[in-house]
Amino acid sequence: MSRSVRLVPAVAAATLLLALTACDDEGTPDTPGAQAGKASGAPGLGDPYFPKAGNGGYDVSHYGLTLAYTPVGNWLSGTAVVTARATEDLSAFDLDLAGLKVEEVTVGGDAAEFHRDGQELIVRPPDALADGETFEVRVRYSGSPRTITDPDGSKEGWLRTADGALALGEPTGSMAWFPGNHHPSDKASYDIAVTVPKGLTAVSNGELRSEKATGDGRTTFTWHTAEPMASYVATVAIGRYTVTRTTVTRTAGPETCPGTDSPAEAGLPVYVAVDPSQVAAGRKVLARLPEVMEWAECNFGPYPFSSAGAIIDRPEDVEYALETQNRPVHPGAPDIATFVHETAHQWFGDSVTPENWQDMWLNESFATYAEWLWTEDEGGLTAQETFTELYDHGEDEDEYENLWAFPPAKPTSAAHVSDPSIYQRGAMVIQRIRQTVGDDAFYDIVQGWAAAHRHGNAGTADFTAYVEQQAPDEDFSGIWADWLYGEGKPERP
Template sequence: MTLARRGGRRWLGLVVCGALLLAGCDSADGEPAARASGQPTAAATRSFAPGASGAGDAYFPSYGNGGYDVAHYTVQVRYDPKTDQLTGTTVVRATATADLSAFNLDLAGLTVRSVTVNGVKAGHTRTGDELVITPAAGLTAGNGFVAEIRYDGVPAALRNEALGESGWLHTSDGAIALGQPQSASTWFPVNDHPSDKATYDFEISVPKEPEDLKVISNGVFMGRTLRGDWATWSWSEGTPMASYLAMVVIGKFRVTTRKHKGRPVFNAVTTKVPGGPQDRSIARALDIADYLESLFGPYPFDAYGGVVVADDRIRYALETQTRPVYSTGFFRQGENTEVVAHEVAHQWFGNSVSLQKWQDIWLNEGLATYAQWLWAEHTGQSTVQRTFEQQYATASAQVWRTPPGKPGVANLFSESVYQRGGMTVHALRVAVGDTAFFTILRTWAAEKKNGNATTAEFVALAERISQKKLGKLFDAWLYGTERPAAPKPL
């Protein structure tokens, strides 16, 4: 995420900063659904219990759920911007990681009409934003299952006292579903924590009139089909994705498409602003991706793109997978490829390599900030060393009081996480040298591709590759509350 700036500093608005699977189809682990029901002959000897109502993240105890691992979501929704009414069916393919008598999904506000598990009607109750599903029979650890949830209602945003508003936002020409650290649960049932990544198919239907109403989501555009008065836009993200990176934008946009290195490119800019610097800036994402690929290794996804929106509630840019979303505010002063570099870098660091817990957000933002500095150097705007020195000299006392490796919920998207996070990356580079440094980044992107990671794992990798003890360096830069000594210039 990148937060917009006012007067040269970041500022915050309301937010800081397939085919339907039915009973009898194969289960998530490739076994027939009848077997996936979790009812082997030995089931009577097992002890079934409800799955946890959270993923175990100390920063957000209620986010996500335990007891299962999702492989794939098929999300089918119909949305009418005139009435703000949404009707949906979501199919969840998952594997139980414990013997489950019940399990939870996150779903905010919308009304659940029916639930089946492996084609059999299941019980369901609501506790706040938790949907508790009780299958007709227990689900056995290691076996796959398929849950289908039908729901409807008027979707609404989530409000977090520390972080602001995120999720489904009704707009003058459609809707935007976006936000960090959560947003997906406002429009489909989901295990809403980055530790449970999955692949996705989105089938989003809107009225076919006006004809210029468009629906944009993640991954590869699979086509637009008409049926009656509705137009269905299909998108597929075949690489595992954290739920907060899922997005949908509905409205009127200028769309440009092409191919790059055999992959589809889909860019969209709101027609609320005339063509100009925002169009040119997101078009540069391909140049940026190619440059970063030379440093970090192969681009990790099957599509490229970007979306520019104009809404006073979206005052940030977010690295939504394959297709970051940008506020028009970033381009009011002209072209801005630095923000594009930041969000494109997240495709490696944050999206392909995702957080295991939100405390480690610096791994996303520090590495993306440093990639932004590298791009500025590559394009002759400034050297990385000069950028570091400027940040080091001008950082506020609050930056040094806030440890980016343990910022706390209120400071999750603070300047310390971004700028001190980036300075931490530079301090590592100076300590280990360029050869080891860039090997660390490429190895991190390769070894953790499509997975989750922690700060401890990053430190261990850096020590393994550099053959240096780096504990004191990371302790000072990530966890200290005083300004560390500046590393020597490169």
């Protein structure tokens, strides 16, 4: 995942159980026992911190979402077409969906039996699916989408705003507005069409394919995301926005950075949507978007997506910034550090996505370290000076008082996956790698890691193995043991 800042207090892990089980079971028929000789897909993937997130037995390749939203009454109606491949013989399978009333389910165009069990929508196709078979499930649903409270007390899911709504999904909120396999390990392409009352704009991921009046006082916005996307970084933002569409020159990577002679590639489409109340405040930081993009490509390699941008809503509409793919969401005009952080997440978190939520430090460490690098390159504290300041005084600051409470790779519970250890101590791990290998090898590792797992998933073990392979003459065992996995404050390096 990656929220750049989580300032809400942690709450008991029992909140997780409430968030994942307090779902509607309206108007859904019961289902008979399993067909003999066939398996039902698991109702969760056993994630260490969100065990019911995702589902076993299939892999999604595409989501086609057709949505209509009316802010008055908070009413959402939708049809989700999920294209997937069975990874085992299936007599039934689950989709994650919190709340909302399911009206009809078909598989391969034929009516399917279904029932609800908490966040699980359990579907029984008329004919069992064979391992390797591609299938299409269509779910028609409606209702008032809910806001979900995370184990750490923050809000996600469907957030009502002053003039519309904002859908945010990290870690499990996407199940509040569409059925799917909601775990970061199952990425897919998306087509999202959203119909809203005339005068409102619906912003989502990827590229805007069309904007059409429907003839009944409403407008449909159709968005396409070709690159694989985890559902937790999918978004829909509905409201009155000031929209700017431009392009920025993109580099082909470090070879086209300042001081080189290679030509840049064609312009990258940029779509920025800003709440009118934030236009003036956001103008300065948004003007630096081309500069930030060029800087990030020079440091991390080619930008992994086909468009960029930002969504800036009102501060009272959401508590945190989030790296929604292509265009991060910000609660009010961001400062430059947060803007850099969420931009870096397009490489680390959105393109290279964690295998499970225990690997979240991989997202946040790199995005936080990007802030350190930006400050260094802007003539402020070097990354090493930031490291030293944190080591010496970090726990004295209220914001970082839990810095040494647990190691980045082993959060104590779901309520703590966004604590300072994940962000700041995680970034300290990255700086220790840089200290060990030197700058040239360090940037080769960072860019190589982003390239090797582009549009894929990777875990902590993949990362440590990659670093060791790229610097075989160095000994990283102490960094892994003390900084990444070790309890308490490590000895000064």
